[in-house]
Amino acid sequence: MHLLTVIDHPDPNSFTAAVAAQFNNGAEAAGHTTEIADLHSEGFDPRWSMADIESDRNSKTPPDILAEQQRIARADAICLAFPLFWWGMPSMMKGWVDRVWAWGWAYDQLDNPEKSLQKPRTGVLLVPAGARSDEMETAGYLQALETAWTKGTFGYFGLSPRKIELLHGSTGSAKRRRALLERSYAIGFSLPQPGG
Numbered sequence: 001m002h003l004l005t006v007i008d009h010p011d012p013n014s015f016t017a018a019v020a021a022q023f024n025n026g027a028e029a030a031g032h033t034t035e036i037a038d039l040h041s042e043g044f045d046p047r048w049s050m051a052d053i054e055s056d057r058n059s060k061t062p063p064d065i066l067a068e069q070q071r072i073a074r075a076d077a078i079c080l081a082f083p084l085f086w087w088g089m090p091s092m093m094k095g096w097v098d099r100v101w102a103w104g105w106a107y108d109q110l111d112n113p114e115k116s117l118q119k120p121r122t123g124v125l126l127v128p129a130g131a132r133s134d135e136m137e138t139a140g141y142l143q144a145l146e147t148a149w150t151k152g153t154f155g156y157f158g159l160s161p162r163k164i165e166l167l168h169g170s171t172g173s174a175k176r177r178r179a180l181l182e183r184s185y186a187i188g189f190s191l192p193q194p195g196g
C-alpha cells in the first residue's frame with residue numbers, strides 16, 4: 001500500500017513528529033511505501049476562506065487544495081498525526097480536514113456518514129495526549145472523540161477501517177515515551193488493508 005502521513009506540529013523534533021516517523025518506519029518495514037505531508041513546514045493555510053466558499057459555489061477548487069487532494073488520491077492509507085489539544089484537533093489539522101475533504105469531492109450527502117465519494121482507505125489517527133486513559137474514559141472524552149471522529153467525520157471521507165490510536169501519557173517518563181514510540185512502530189507495521 002501507499003501511505004500518506006499528515007503531521008500537524010511546528011517542531012520537527014517534537015514527540016508527535018517522532019511517533020509519526022516510527023509509524024512510517026513500521027509501515028515501510030511491512031513493505032508499504034510512505035509519504036509525509038508536514039503541514040507546518042509546507043506552509044499550509046488552514047483558514048477556511050471566501051475562496052473556499054466560492055470554489056464550492058463554482059466547482060473551482062483552489063490550487064492549494066487541489067495539490068492536497070492529488071496526494072490523497074495517490075494513497076491507499078492515511079495517517080493523521082497530531083497532539084490532542086483541548087480534546088480535539090489542533091488548528092492546522094482541523095483546517096486541513098475542513099478545507100481539503102470538501103463537499104462534492106469527499107462526500108455529497110449528509111444522511112449516511114458511512115457513504116463517501118472516495119475509495120476506501122485505511123485510516124489511522126495517531127494522537128499523543130497528555131492525559132491518562134482512565135482519566136479520559138471516566139470523564140467521557142474517549143467516547144466523545146469516537147462519536148465525533150469515528151462515527152461523525154471520517155466515514156464521510158471513506159476511511160475504512162479507521163481507528164483512533166491515542167498515545168496516552170505522552171508527556172510522561174522517558175520509559176513511557178519509548179513505549180509509545182514502539183507502539184507507533186507496531187501500529188504502522190500492522191496496518192490493515194482498506195475496506196475491511
Ligand SMILES: Cc1cc2nc3c(=O)[nH]c(=O)nc-3n(C[C@H](O)[C@H](O)[C@H](O)COP(=O)(O)O)c2cc1C
Nearest residue numbers: 014015016083084085086087128129130131170171
Ligand atoms: C494547547 C494545548 C492543549 C492541550 N490539550 C490537551 C487535552 O485536551 N488533553 C490532553 O490529554 N492533553 C492536552 N495537551 C497535551 C498535549 O496533547 C501533549 O503535551 C502532547 O504530547 C503534545 O505533543 P508534543 O509532545 O509532540 O509537543 C494539550 C497541550 C497544549 C499545548
